[in-house]
Amino acid sequence: MSPIQRLVDAFHRLPGIGPKSAQRLAYHVLRAPVEEARDLAEALLHVKESIVLCARCQNVTDRSPCRICADTSRERTVICVVEEPLDVVAIDRTGGYRGLYHVLHGVVSPSDGIGPEDLKIEELLRRLRDVDTEVTEIIVATNPNLQGEATSMYLARLLRPLGLKVTRLARGLPAGADLEYADDVTLGRAMEYRQEV
Amino acid sequence: MHIAHLTLTNVRSFRRLDLALEPGRHVIAGDNAQGKSNLLEAVQMLATARTLRGGTDLDVISWPAVEEDPLPVARLEAAVQTAQGKRTLEIAVIAQETPPGMRPTRASRRFRVNGVARRASDLIGQLRVVMFSADDLEIIAGAPAVRRRYLDITLSQFDGAYLRALQRYGRVLEQRNSLLRKLQERRGRPDELDFWDDELASTGALIAQRRADAIRALARDAAERYAELAPSEAEDLAICYVPRLPPAVAEAIREHDLADRLRATLVEERREDILRGVTRWGPHRDDVQFLIGGRHAGNSASRGQQRTAALALRLAEVELSTRRSGDAPVLLLDDILSELDPARRERILQVAYGVDQVLITTPDEDRPSREEMPDAVRYRLAEGILTRQ
Numbered sequence: 001m002s003p004i005q006r007l008v009d010a011f012h013r014l015p016g017i018g019p020k021s022a023q024r025l026a027y028h029v030l031r032a033p034v035e036e037a038r039d040l041a042e043a044l045l046h047v048k049e050s051i052v053l054c055a056r057c058q059n060v061t062d063r064s065p066c067r068i069c070a071d072t073s074r075e076r077t078v079i080c081v082v083e084e085p086l087d088v089v090a091i092d093r094t095g096g097y098r099g100l101y102h103v104l105h106g107v108v109s110p111s112d113g114i115g116p117e118d119l120k121i122e123e124l125l126r127r128l129r130d131v132d133t134e135v136t137e138i139i140v141a142t143n144p145n146l147q148g149e150a151t152s153m154y155l156a157r158l159l160r161p162l163g164l165k166v167t168r169l170a171r172g173l174p175a176g177a178d179l180e181y182a183d184d185v186t187l188g189r190a191m192e193y194r195q196e197v
Numbered sequence: 198m199h200i201a202h203l204t205l206t207n208v209r210s211f212r213r214l215d216l217a218l219e220p221g222r223h224v225i226a227g228d229n230a231q232g233k234s235n236l237l238e239a240v241q242m243l244a245t246a247r248t249l250r251g252g253t254d255l256d257v258i259s260w261p262a263v264e265e266d267p268l269p270v271a272r273l274e275a276a277v278q279t280a281q282g283k284r285t286l287e288i289a290v291i292a293q294e295t296p297p298g299m300r301p302t303r304a305s306r307r308f309r310v311n312g313v314a315r316r317a318s319d320l321i322g323q324l325r326v327v328m329f330s331a332d333d334l335e336i337i338a339g340a341p342a343v344r345r346r347y348l349d350i351t352l353s354q355f356d357g358a359y360l361r362a363l364q365r366y367g368r369v370l371e372q373r374n375s376l377l378r379k380l381q382e383r384r385g386r387p388d389e390l391d392f393w394d395d396e397l398a399s400t401g402a403l404i405a406q407r408r409a410d411a412i413r414a415l416a417r418d419a420a421e422r423y424a425e426l427a428p429s430e431a432e433d434l435a436i437c438y439v440p441r442l443p444p445a446v447a448e449a450i451r452e453h454d455l456a457d458r459l460r461a462t463l464v465e466e467r468r469e470d471i472l473r474g475v476t477r478w479g480p481h482r483d484d485v486q487f488l489i490g491g492r493h494a495g496n497s498a499s500r501g502q503q504r505t506a507a508l509a510l511r512l513a514e515v516e517l518s519t520r521r522s523g524d525a526p527v528l529l530l531d532d533i534l535s536e537l538d539p540a541r542r543e544r545i546l547q548v549a550y551g552v553d554q555v556l557i558t559t560p561d562e563d564r565p566s567r568e569e570m571p572d573a574v575r576y577r578l579a580e581g582i583l584t585r586q
Contacts, residue, residue, distance in 0.1 A: 019296050108389070110376035115385045146368050150392045157391070183319055184357060 004030065056127060058103045058120040060085045068092075068101060075099040076134040081124065081155065082141045083107050083148070091141060099139075102127070107147040108154055116154055128162060137165040144171050198325065198524050199554035200240065201283070202276040207262035207269065209235040210581045220278075222555045222570055226562040227578035233558035236578070237328060237529045240556065243275045243286050244326040244527075245350050246308065246317040254304040257290045268292070269301065277324045280524050285311055286323055318360055325354045325526035327515050329533045329545075333507035338495045341484040348485065351514055352411055355521040359407045366400040369393055370481055378474040387467060397479060398460035404480040405440050405459075409450050411517065412438040412485060418513035419506070426505050426541055432490030434506050441482035508533075508541070512548060525552035535564045546570065 001009075004026060011022035029037055053059070054066035061067070068074065068088070078099035082088055088101050104119040128135055138159050142148035156166045172190035173182055182190070205214040210232035227233050248254050255263070258271040269292040276285050287309040292301035308320045336347045353360040373393040379385050416436035423434035440447050446458045462478050463470075470476055487494035489502050498506070519525045528549060534542055534557065546569055549555045557565065557573075565573070575586040 018294055020294065110372045110379060110389075110393075111374075113375070113379075115376075115379065115389065117385070146365070146372070146396070150372070153392045154389070157388075181313060183316065185361065 057101045058105065058123055059088055059101060060103075073098075078137045078139060079124075079127070079135055080139040080141050083143060083151075087141065100135075104142075104151070107142055107151045109147045109150075116151075119151070121155070121158070125158070128159070128164070135164065137167060139167050139169070141169050144169070198277060198279040198527060200275050200324065200527060201278045202274075203240065204272070204274040205236075205239050206272040207259040207266075208239050208257060208271045208273055209259055211235065211239075212259060212261065212581060214581075214583060216583065218554070219574070220553045222549055222557065222573040223576065224557045224559060224565065224570065224573045225576045225578050225583070226559050229560060231578045232581050233560075233578055234330075234531055236583075237330075237531045237556060237558060239273050240275070240324075240527070240529060241326055241328050243273050243288060244321070244324045244354060246288065246306070246321050247350065248306075254290050254306055255292060255301065258292060258304060263292060263301065268294070269304075275324060284323055285309075286320055287312075288320070318357075318364060321360055322354045322357060322522075325518055325522060326529050327511055327518060327526050328529040328531060329508070329511050330529075330531035331533065331536075333511060334500075334503055336510065337487050337498075337503045337506050341482075344485045345481075345483055348408055348411065348483075351518075352407060354526070355518055356407055356411075358403065362400040362403040362407075366397065366404060366480070369396045369400065370476060370479070373397055373476055374474070377470050377476065380471045381474045387471070390463075390467060394460055394463040397476070398463060399456045401479045402456035402459050405442070405450055405483070406455060408480065408483065409438050409440070412436060414517050414520075415510065415513045418516050419509040422509035422512040423505060426509055426544060427502075430502075432502075434494075434509060435486075435488040435491070436510070437486045437488070439484040439486055441478055441480065441484075443478070505541075508545075512545075515548060515552065519552075528552055528555040530555065530557040532558050532560060534559060535561050542569070 007026040007029065008019075008022045011017050011025045012019055014022075017025070029040070050062050051060050052062070052064055054061045054069055055064045056069045057066060059066050059068070075098050079102050080091060080097060080099055081102045081104060082091065083104055083106065085103055088103060091097055091101075102120070102124050104121065104124075106114055106119050108114060108116055108119070127133065138155070140152040140155055142151045152168055156168075159166050170193055171186075172193055173179070173186060179187070199220040200218050203214070203216045203218060205211045208214075214236070225233055225236065242248065242257070248257060258269050262269040262271065271290040273288045273290075274285065275287075276283060289307040289309075290304050291307060293303045293305070295301045306317070308315045308317055310320055310323060335343050349363055353363065373390065376385065376389060376393060380387060380390075419436055420434050424430075440450060442450070442459065443462055446455070446462055449455060449458055452458075459479070463476075466478060487506055489498040489506060492498070494503055494506055515526060515528065530545070530549070534545065537545065542565070546565060549557075549570075558578075559565070562575075567573075577584045577586055
């Protein structure tokens with residue numbers, strides 16, 4: 001296999017990169033100065049070598065415990081459980097949540113061969129059984145689809161016996177949405193989960 | 198309702214079809230293999246969002262486009278006029294991007310309603326059609342899966358809750374069956390089934406109840422139509438729903454607690470389900486029985502009786518669709534008139550004058566004749582080109 005083809009294939013394996021984009025990226029690297037290529041290669045290796053999972057929240061980090069877990073100004077009574085590391089970034093960006101996180105690294109989906117034992121659930125239970133735990137509430141922030149709901153129900157049944165309050169993110173209309181263009185399911189949910197003003 | 202405008206681009210045998218339509222009857226004559234059925238199937242696809250005749254999405258795109266265009270796309274567009282106003286529907290079937298020189302092997306569908314990108318479920322039902330074709334015989338004589346597909350296509354067009362439950366049921370069933378196979382290999386724990394059983398029960402109960410209601414209405418009307426279509430025949434048509442539920446649960450199909458009973462069944466039957474690695478109870482295994490003179494129409498009725506039963510069912514469907522949504526569906530008659538005797542043709546033409554719009558294809562310009570349908574707009578279809586006469 002030619003070196004160019006090897007690079008094209010490597011890009012093609014990345015999520016969201018089709019064959020045409022892979023070609024474009026490969027030829028961009030080919031034309032770029034050698035420093036840029038070296039920088040990219042080093043960045044790729046460095047991220048794999050230096051990034052670990054936080055021993056507490058299982059988020060990706062360059063040091064364990066991660067910055068969020070180590071931050072003493074954060075509330076220690078509530079843990080927000082998310083599917084992926086990017087969800088932590090999304091929720092933290094809102095600035096409205098100042099508690100801790102736990103990253104599951106996936107959702108229950110039997111047809112993809114993923115059961116509860118493949119997720120970081122045991123790690124969550126270990127955190128909650130810790131004698132020093134101050135946690136009283138778990139917010140389940142999995143996606144509002146079938147697999148997300150299955151995961152959330154499984155967690156709720158596991159966590160309620162521990163005497164914890166288990167909550168779920170609200171479902172309904174996105175901010176700035178136009179009622180006229182909302183689909184039936186979303187609108188129906190928004191009606192079902194309406195709030196008093 | 199009626200279709201005010203239909204545009205097909207690169208759809209099967211049509212490179213380009215641009216057709217302004219009025220309410221009323223439209224007769225499209227043409228020799229075989231000129232694309233008559235393709236035209237009606239394209240309209241049906243705009244109504245049901247389903248690729249038809251067992252073909253793949255890629256088969257919707259015309260061959261010259263797949264061979265020559267850098268990015269082959271088939272586009273189906275319709276402007277539909279209903280009592281509630283005008284809406285535009287669009288389906289784009291887009292071939293998968295391939296490296297130069299390679300032929301695409303797959304395609305995907307994109308849907309728009311009133312110009313806004315939507316899911317298939319938001320498109321379905323915006324245009325309602327009832328298609329009569331020679332394939333209808335399969336509903337009577339074919340496998341149970343054909344009858345379930347018939348029910349799903351029919352009900353989804355006027356029952357949004359049914360469509361949503363059906364889609365969710367399919368996803369849940371796939372997950373539950375995967376979990377059963379995993380448990381069969383003694384991996385995982387049976388209580389992981391709880392969530393999937395709950396979901397399967399609530400969506401499955403809705404599906405079963407809506408099917409029961411629809412079949413009751415179809416059975417009553419189809420029996421009457423059958424008697425009218427075959428006045429000399431002593432035998433009658435009966436249609437019954439055969440839900441795949443234990444008898445005690447099936448008896449309670451109209452009860453509000455059907456979901457609880459179905460859930461109890463799923464929990465009770467877990468051991469056996471795990472053993473077989475498959476969900477054995479629920480509407481994915483339903484059937485519908487067609488009985489003529491009390492005997493199974495599929496294997497003991499004559500070809501003629503089966504054909505009459507299929508026709509009666511479609512006529513009942515027109516009534517059900519009209520009753521459930523307030524206005525009549527568009528009728529699509531795919532080359533069915535030439536094989537009917539004059540009395541039956543007369544009956545179909547009567548129905549054709551009871552709805553807003555009918556599209557009829559025929560290999561024989563004289564079926565229906567100008568006397569039978571004096572006001573029809575007539576077209577000639579040859580080599581993918583439609584000419585108004």
